[in-house]
Structure formats: structure tokens, C-alpha cells
Amino acid sequence: MNKYSVYFSLVVCFLLSPLFSEGKNLQELEIAFAKDNYDIVHSATFQNMRGFIAHHKYAVNYESKAPKRTFYVEGNAYQMGYLMGMMAEKDVAVMTNEFIDNVLLSFIKVDVDPKKIPVIWGVLMDILKNETKRVLRDMSKEYINEMKGIEAGCKAANPETKVTFNRLLMLNSGFDTLLSNFYALNQLWDKYPKLSVKDLDIPIMCNAFSVFGKATKDGKHYFGRDFMFPPGDAFEYTASMVIYRPSDKRLPIVSVTAPGFVGSIAAMNSNGVAMGVDMVPSGGCDNNRPGINSLMMVRSVMHSGSDVNKAVKQVVKTQRGVSWLYMIADGQNDRSVVLETGKSTRKLDAIAFPPDELKWLALLPDADFLKRFENQKHQKGLMVRWNDYKYPQKFQEFNNDLFWYHGKKINSKAWGERGFINRKHSGTNCPEAFYFSPQREEKDDVLIMTNHYVTPSMRLCAMNPMTIEIARNKANEVQWRYDELNEQILKNYGNIDAEKALELIDFLSPERKHPEFYKNNQKSSDGKTQRIRGSVSLFDLKDKTVKTKFGFYADDWITVTLPNYVD
Template identity: 50%
Template sequence: MHKSITILAICLSFCFVIANPYEGFEDIIDAFDKDGYSIAKVAKYKNGRGALAFHRTAVNYETKKPKRLFYLEGSAYEMGYLMALLAHEDVEITCSKFIDGVLTDFLNGDVGTGNRRNALLEIVKSFVSEGVKNVRPDVPKEYIEEMEGLVAGCKEMNPGTEVSVNKLLMVNVGFDCILSRFYTLDFSNIWGIKPEEINGPVMCNDFSVFGDATVDRKHYFGRDFMFPTGNILEYQLGMTIYNPTDGRIPLIAVNSPGMVGSITTMNAYGVGMAVDNLAGNNCNPERVGINSIMMLRHVSHRAKSAKQAVDIMVDVPRGVSWLYFIADGTNDKAVVVEAGMTTEKLDFPAFANQDFMWAGMLPNQDFLELHENQKHRKGLTFRWNDYKYPEAFMKYNADMFAYFGKKEHKNIWGTRGYINKDYKEKNCPLYYFFPPQREDKDDVLIMTNFSIVPSMRLCGMNPWTISVYKKRYDDMQWRYDELNVQILDAYGKIDEAKAIEIVDYLAPYHKFPNYYEKIKSSPDGHSKIIKGAVSLCNMTDRVIHTHVGYYADGWIKATLDNYLKK
């Protein structure tokens, strides 16, 4: 009799588990539901929980697969392990096809085929493989542990997996290893690489508006991150909610399985971050350190304000020039961090074209000390939302425009001015000028892919760096000028819908339908891929809206607070 009862109890228990696979995930399922997702898969590992949900309406235009949202809770190792249990095949793709695809994207498409292209690709791969060895000691232990968890989880799901910590490091710091070399070394003297053979990715836009700029006085942070996708990210990118149990601050990250870093973050204290490319010569390829997507993840797990985020960044070892945008929805602050290698002393004029320096066409150190209103902190300069541009530097612009045969249009330097009247005009004297900060309101801050702080601007005026990016400068300046005018036109009337429209201003269905005409199209030719992600963060309510995949795809959102309720 007792034996029969025991068997019955086991059967009932087993049936109950089968009938209720999501027991213990009710809170997460409810949060998914409110954001328009349906639960697809759950996993538990030790004290951690992981869940994957599919969006009910937004799908990839090409594959028709639904957009995804991941939830990870636990220690660093547990969160990595759980991600692998939920999406090990995607992690494996990221560690193979994505790495190869992105490395190829760093070479221009018109570079020859065969031996020449293969030789250049091997050189680029060597930058990554050697750089990763040097970076690993600087990576905070929790991210190494998360990568170790990813590897272990992938091995559980596929004993023959080729995922490794080294490959995950290549995914997460490989960009930095490549760019630290591209920005600083004259390859023509070393490997015979020509500047025109390098494809430098610089197509990002960011802004923060709040206070009087918004109709509801909420804080909106928009960012448009365009970067090589390796023909993979348009299918892989989505969002992940990280809820660590080790005391770090929970956050939402725009990333893909295997990408431990993030291209956009928003944390539970209303601090959002983004990273954009900045071509500067102030890099240290011998100690690349923590930058870009890993910097975002690291700082966002710790910063309760924009000020604290800045303080954390100062003490992080860095070796690559990047731009970072930090938005603080709790304190209504925003700051652009113009970053280079970590250093106690930075001789800004030493990076610039020395012929122009000797000719007096660029400011020397004495001029900087007299007129620059920013002091670098270990290689960082800061442009807060109340920053006032030191206009004394603009006296150098007339000579540079004349030297390069460019035009100073009427009102070219005004708050609504354009250096290029449209995105096809080529009116910038390369990078050899000092663009003013257009925004003159303390509740608006804008960033594209160039420095505005004059001293940091000099770091990008190196002849080699400019030879690599000479075809990009007009575009990055035009994007900044156009974004500024669109924000000014909407000033005081910006709500969430308008902020989404502004951050999406280059999409084919808006004002500039042909801007992305050279971007890869869908197989049927009806839509363009999004080379990265477009996101709008409502920092006041901690809601993020993101557009990934194709421009024909629907947007997805996540409301962070809903996932943190117990």
C-alpha cells in the first residue's frame, strides 16, 4: 500500500512538472506579457533563472522569426550559463560567422580578391588575436566568469562546441584591438596597407532632451548605432535584461547572445549609456584595456548617476578613442565623454598635423592653456549638457577652409547652421577645423562621430588617421547639423513618439529615403537592413524602444521596472 502511494506521488509530481514548465517564472512571464512578448523557453541553473520570450507581432522581415527578449538573473557565471542554455546555437554563430564577417567588413569592398584580400584579412585577424592576449588581464573578473559560464553552458548543450573564452573575448574586445591599430599606425610603412583599403565604421548619432525641450518634461535619450554586422547582427540583435545577484545594478542591454558587452544600456537608476566611434590618434595598441561595448556594461552595472559613471570611467584602463554618451534621467543630466587612452599627461598638439602646427594654422599648447575650458582626466574630456564652447578656437577655421578650397556658407557657424547643405555635399576641410557646439540650450545634447572639445579635436588631426577616414568627415558633420535642426524644430513639443521619429531620422521612410541606398537590401529588395540598432530610452520611466533587423521590421520595447518586481 505504501509503495503504491509513493509511486502515485512520483507520477503526480512528474505530471505536475510537465504541466507547469514555467513554475517560478510567473513574475517574468507577466512582465514579458506587458511588453508584448510570449514566453518561449525558461532555464534554471543553481540559484539563477533565465527566460527567452518572442514578440507577438514584430518579426524579422527576411526570416520571419520573432524578435527576442532575454531575461537573466544570478551570478555572473550563472547568467552566462543560462544564456547558453537558452540560445547556445546563437552563441556559436557569434563566435564563428560573426567574427569572420566583421573582420571582413573592416576591409573595403573594392579591395582585391584572392591572395591580396586574404593577406589583409590575416593581418586584421592578427591584430585581434594578439590584442586579446593583452586585454584579458584588464577585463573585470565578473565578465570573464560570465564568459566561462557561456562556455560551460554551450558544452552542456553541445559537447562538440567550439565556443571558448578566447573567442568570446574576440567578439567583445576585437573591435578595440583593430581600431587601436587602424587609428594610430601608418600601415603603408609596415604591411603595405593603403588607407583606402580600410573601412572605418563611423555612422552613429545620439541625443538627450529633457526639461523644456519635451512636452511632458520627461528625459528621452536616443541613439542610432551603425556598425559592421558581419551579415549576422541583422538576425541576432535584440535585448537582454541582466539582473545580477552580486550587488551590481540591473540593466537592459542591446546586444546578442555571446556579446557580453552592449551597444546601448539603461539601468535601474535611470542611467543610460551609448558608445560611438571616434577616430583619434590618442590610442595605446599595446594596452587596449576596457572600451566600447565592455565599458558600457561595466559602468552601467555600477553607476547611480551620470557623475558617478564619469568617475568610474576615469579609473578604467583604456587604450582606444571612443565617444560615450551618458544620460541621467533621475537628475536630468547628460554628458558626452570624449575618450582616448588612459594617461596622466596628454600633449594634444603633438597628435595633430605638424606642418599645420608650424604654420600657425592650428593652436599650440599656449593657446590651449589660455582658451580651453576643459581639463582632461586621465585622457578623458567632458561635454556636459551645460557646456559652453570656447569660440576663440574658431578663428582657425577661415584659414583651413581657404587652404582646402571650401566655402563658408552664410550662417555656417550659427545655432541652426550647416557646413554641408545636404548629405552629398563635401564642404569640410577634412577634420582640420573646429566645429562649434550647435546646441545652446542646457536641456539638449547631441553627439555624432567627432570631437567638439577643441583639445580632443586635435587628437584626430593626425595625417594617418585622416587618410583613413577622409571620406567620412562630411557625413558625420552633416548628421550632427541635421539632427540639431530637427531637435530645434521640435523643441518644446517632443514626446516619446516624436523622440523615436527624431532618432530614426535617417530611416528610408523619413526625410532622406536614399541616404542608405548603398546598404544591403533584403533578398526581395523591398527593405534595407539596419546596420546595428536604433534605440529610444525613456529615462524617466525606464522604458527602451529598439529597432533591429530590417527597417520594415516592427519596433520592440522593454520596461525595466516590471522585471525587477518580486
């Protein structure tokens, strides 16, 4: 589209926009984008609803030099999907094809015999194609309709598009399908004899925190969240933010995502509630009914979770089949929570997951101990860890024997508020997941999440032998990230402002204290910077802004101030 066509379409959209919706008119949206350093460069309409693409005025992708983008769409689910498909068909096609294909390769261990890789990849793709459809029974019609809208919009933009509904479903729920099989089910290896657990390596690399109250210098509530996941030679070029303004009763949100993703890597709604998700390996999965999880869960909850309590209730009632961690932070009520989830179940039989020998040797609590000392009840297979949660310290008494049994040495200083089990991320002091990880946060205005359960019952669910095999030596690094992020937050406690909060969630960047952590990340073609394996985001839940970075570490941060677009 040339500049005259863009100008003409914007003028038409401006003249007719009062007829299209009850949202902001074009001039108001232009002003909102301009305040966040964007220019609207493209508009689209469908059934009297509008979509816009805005390019950042100076932030570009280091490698491609393409401007960073934010999308705005409005309408019902189908209309918003159609507008996204029509405006971003090329990116949706990349995400539903190259991204899926390449990320599957990243699930294969790097030292696997090259001759086996095509066979393993084929098995993984077979699982995606044949089993992902099981999520449809639990997926709400809004998101099915949105995917149908994306497909139709892509076909309108390009009749030869490779985008299909099935590929969109695989993109949005397929990795949940894989994990529901990988984490817990020994029979998977019988069903797919060409696949071995020793051939697989699951990427587990995420972090999040919530700080407010006395922790902050300016009285704000900051929710930091980095989602580290293989970009697949695609996400680092297609990632964006999307402002969704539904015409139904759902709340407007801003989502960190990529075209084709209906789900959200992280999102915030117009009430100042934000949410993100971290991987966590656990035996509590159901491959026959994977349910709604991860990115789709975040998107769904943020549209309806007007406060943190309502958001928690929605996660509890949603049918889940895969273990994930969710942090939800509420800036209006200054509350936050980590939801430690597994499959939806009426009875959480946590004792069933660890190896029998640990139980025979009395190295783990029995059912009676759990009943006496676990200080909360599970809710349909999940446990909640609020910002003022007090860990039942009685479970820490098992750790000395568990470390001894697994040949690990530990000192008493490892368990305190600022303790470390591994002083370096390369340390190996953890006996895999066979111990009760301490809760470091003792202050009620600090909450931290990496990729492990903290509540004792959910911790037992992670002691499933198959889970530990598939996670392969991740526990040490996960514990170190939790301890290191805690240490950095406590060092700055009482002095955390927007700049410091951004540094904290970006603590693993090659430009900060631990440049060696991501030394193996793929570099740019000139070798001067590294790819971000996902995205890093900071939400200010009082002002309802999000600042995010994706692509390359040399890229600029970009911002969306949600109230300017939807209030």
C-alpha cells in the first residue's frame, strides 16, 4: 500500500469511525499512539469494526531493521480475528508454519544422532496434528471464532495463504498437547517406540515478580515478566503488542504476543490486572484432556478478571490438563498471587507421584503429615501462593536427608530469606526436584516466580520420575534464578522505581550482571548482539502501562499506555 492509499484509508476511517464503534475516534487513537511514539501506518475495516497497525517512530528490529509494531483491533471475537488476519497475513503464516516447525526442533536434545532428528521431529509433529484437537471440547467459542476469523482474514488478504484453522490451533494449544504427554506419561514411549525421553530436552527459562507497597520507592505496583522460549527464527521478527477492544462484555487488554497467537505471553487489562505464565514440569497432567492452559489461559482470564480474586476463580474453574505456573498481579488492590497448577482434579493425590523408594525410606511426608501441616487446600488440582503466603516450615525438615540420600551437600545458610542453594547458575547442589524448595519471600509486598513449585503438595507432584527425566538437570538453574532474583529485589527493597524494576526483570540480559547466562543465544549476523529467546516485559499497574522488548537485546524498549486507547 503506498502512502496515498494509507492517507486515504485513514481519512475515510476518521470520517466514518463514529458509525463503527463506541471506541475512540481516529484522531484520539492517533494521539494515543503518538504519545507512545507510534505512527498509524495502516488501517482496515470489517463489518464496521476497525483495525490499525502502528509503527514505532524509532525502535526497530536490530537484524531486519523493520519498525516495532503495535496492533489495535476491535469488535467481537471473529471480527478481531479477521482484522488481525487481514492486516498481518504474512506474519501469521510464518508463525503457523516456520515457527511451529522450528520450535519442534528445539525440543530435541542437541547431541542426538543427526540421522534420528527427522524421525523424532516427525513423531512430535504427529502428536501435534493428531492430538491437539482434544482441546476444542474445553475451548470457549470466543477463541474458536477468533481463530476462524484469523483464517478468513488471511484468505481475504492472500487467497493462497498457508494459514489454516488447524495450524492456528496447533500454534495456540499444540505445545500444551506435547507437554501433557511429555511430563508425566510413561505410556507415551510405548505408543511412539521411535521416541525416547533421552532424545528430548524441554526449554524451561522464565521469571516473574510483583513488587509494591514498601518495596517500591514511588508507591507503584510493578509486575515484571520475562518469557523465555525458543523463537524459532520467527518470533524475534514477528513479535508485537496487540490492543484488544472487544465489543462484548469482555475487558479491553494489551497483550504481548505475535500475529497468529490468540493467546498472550503476558497481558494487562483496563482494570490494572496483569498476568503471565511460566513452565513447570509436573506429573499432574492429562494427555487425554489437555484443556486450556498457558497462553490461552492468560488471554481468557485477562478479559474477565476484573480483580485478582475473580482471575483466580476463573483459573480454578477452567478445565486444565497441563502443569503451569501463573502470576497474577492487581495494581488497584495491591495483591498478587502465584497459581501452582496441574490438571483439574477433585482429589490431589500428591503422594502418588514421587518414587516408592523415597516413601519406603520415610524421606518424604506421608498423607497424615500432609493433612497436619499443609496450610491450604488444593482447588481443583492447584494451590495458591498469595503475596502474604507463609510457608509451612515443617516440610523443610525433610531436606537434610533428601540431600544426603542424593549425594548432595548443603549448609544451613541455604534456607534463609537471602539464601542460595547454588551460588552460580552452573552449580549442581540440587538433588534434581527431590527436595522442598524454600520460599524466600518473607515480605508481604514481594512475590517471585521462576519454574518450580514452592507449596509442599505441588512440590511432591513434581517428583514424578518421568518429569524429572524430561526436565533433565533444570532444577539447579531454576533454583538459582529464583534465589538470584530474590537477592536483587531485596538489595533494592524500598528503592524500586520504574527504572530499577526494568533492570530487575531484565537481570539475565547480556548487558547486565550475568552476561554469561545467555552466552549460547544465537547472535545477530554481525555478531554484535544476541537474540532474545522470547520477550521481557514490565507492567506499571497503577498507570496501566507496559514496556516490553523482543527481537534482539540491542533493540529499544517499546511502550503502550492502555488507558489512552480504551478509556
